[in-house]
Amino acid sequence: MDKQEFLQSYLVDRHKTDSLKWDGLQQKFGETDLLAMWVADMEFKTCDGIVDAMTKRTRHGVFGYSCVPDDYYEVFSGWMERRYHFPVKKEWVRFSTGCVTAIAWMIHAFTKPGDSCLILTPVYYPFHNVVTNGGRKLVKVELDYNDGYFTMNYEAIEKAIVENQVKMFIQCSPHNPAGRVWTEDELDRVLAVCQKHDVLVISDEIHQDIILGDKPFVPAAVVSGGRYRDIVITLNSASKTFNLATLLHSHIIITDDGLRGKYDQFASALNRTEVSIMGMVATKAGYTYGGEWLGQVLDVIRDNYRYLKEELNKRLPRMTVCALEGTYLVMIDLRSYVDSEQTLDFVQKHCRLAVDYGEWFGQAYKGFIRLNLATDPVYIKQAVERIVAEAGNLS
Ligand SMILES: Cc1ncc(COP(=O)(O)O)c(C=O)c1O
Structure with a gap:
């Protein structure tokens, strides 16, 4: 299937489908007539294998309590092994209703009230809230930022760990919104610091399959031959x-x-840690049949990124479109054109875009926006045209 066929088959209009991204505009942004490029989901229908498996299960008609069959673990492990050299044993796996929920559980299972938890900012904003709302101390270390590229500052990380007696590091890999796919060497360095100071690492790898460039995704558990598995x-x-x-x-x-x-031991006190049957059916089907569909989605995201970067670089040469190695979420630094205090006014009132704002991820990133590229190329084009036109009106 070529790209046009793919787009024709899988792009959907999500208005009036209870979609947070579109139907939640009023609640989040106070108006509805905006081009929605915020929350991190896609405008694409999922792959046919998933829809078929869910349809079959729906026709069965019973949604009672479920258990996880052995072949679920085999399929999951196969995906992890083929792609990331990380065969996952059945006995290692537990389930939750979401990665953020799981982070909250980890905080409660492994730290005490008042303990320090480290995050590297700018980072997905629930990482901040889940720590503070859980009554733990939030320790933030800035990623180094240089001309659209983010890296880790190991000295600053170690210093913050020692000074705050950090107990847990909540890692984002690949990193949202920095767009980085951390190399094995980078992960080795930060994990070594954590190991040295007895810091438990919760590695949120939810974006593992959205890899756009040449850098392979390396799960934290396989870094350096699995040296860090005990943390x-x-x-x-x-x-x-x-x-x-x-x-x-x-x-x-x-x-x-x-x-x-x-x-x-912690989970035994939770009300519910069993699986959602539809989540399980869909996940198994995706890992079985979804490889080709995923490849096509990645091609659309890559093309959207290339177009956005090339057009903005050409037409607004002082605007920085950050590097994007992984995830479908790209940061753009508007500051050379737009006063940071005016970002919301520029983006929402003038460009009519609904985006995530840089300061949601870290105070230092006021003046940046994050755009979601898992969308119709037509929307990317519209966003670019609006940004270029409105930036022109400023001068
Ligand atoms: C790094 C990261 N973790 C977790 C989530 C949300 O995961 P869940 O819906 O499973 O809680 C997101 C969503 O954007 C994310 O970017």
Whole structure:
């Protein structure tokens, strides 16, 4: 299937389908007539294999309590092994209704009220809230930012860990919104710092399958031959990969027996840790049949990114479109054209766009916006035209 056929078959108009991105505009942005490029889901229908499997299950008509069959684990492990050299044993896997929920559980299972948890900003804003709302101390270390490219500052990380007696590092890999796919060397360095200071690492790898460039995604649990497994807990899901967010199904992978025992003890006090049957059916089908569909989605995202970057670089040469190695969420630095205090006015009132604002991820990023590229190329074009035209009106 070529790109045009793919777009014709899978793009959908999500207005009036209870979609947060479109039908939630009024609530989030106070108006409805905006081009929605915010929340991190896609404008594409999921792959046929998933729809077929869910349809079959729906026809069965019974949605009672479920267990997870062995072949679920085999399919999941196969995907992880083929793509990331990380065969996942059945006994390592636990489930939750989402990665953010799982982060909250990890905080409660492994830290005490008042303990320090580290995040690297700018980062997905629920990482901030889940720590503070959970009554833990939030420790933020800035990623280094240089001309649209983010890197980790290991010295600053170590200093913050020591000064605050950090107990847990909540890692985002690939990183939203920095767009980085961390290399094995980068992960090795930050994990070594955590190991040295006894810091447990919760590695949120929900974007693992959205890899756009040459850098391979490396799960934290396989870095340096698995050297850090006794300090790493991995969270992932097929939800970003196949656009399944509201099926509420994600994985907690704990390879270390001691950590898993501790988690299980905590989980025994939770009301519900069984699976959602539809989440399980969809995830298994995606990992079985979804590879080709995913490849086509990645091509659309790559083309959208290339177009956005080339056009903005050409027409607004002082605007920085950040590098995008992974995820479908790109940061754009508007500051050379728009006063940071005027960003919302420029983007929403003039460009008529609904985006995520840089300061939601970290105060230092006021003046940046994050755009969602898992969308219709026509929308990307419209967004570019509006930004260029309105930037022209400013001068
Ligand atoms: C890094 C990261 N973690 C978690 C989530 C949300 O995951 P869930 O819906 O499974 O809680 C997102 C969504 O954008 C994300 O970017």
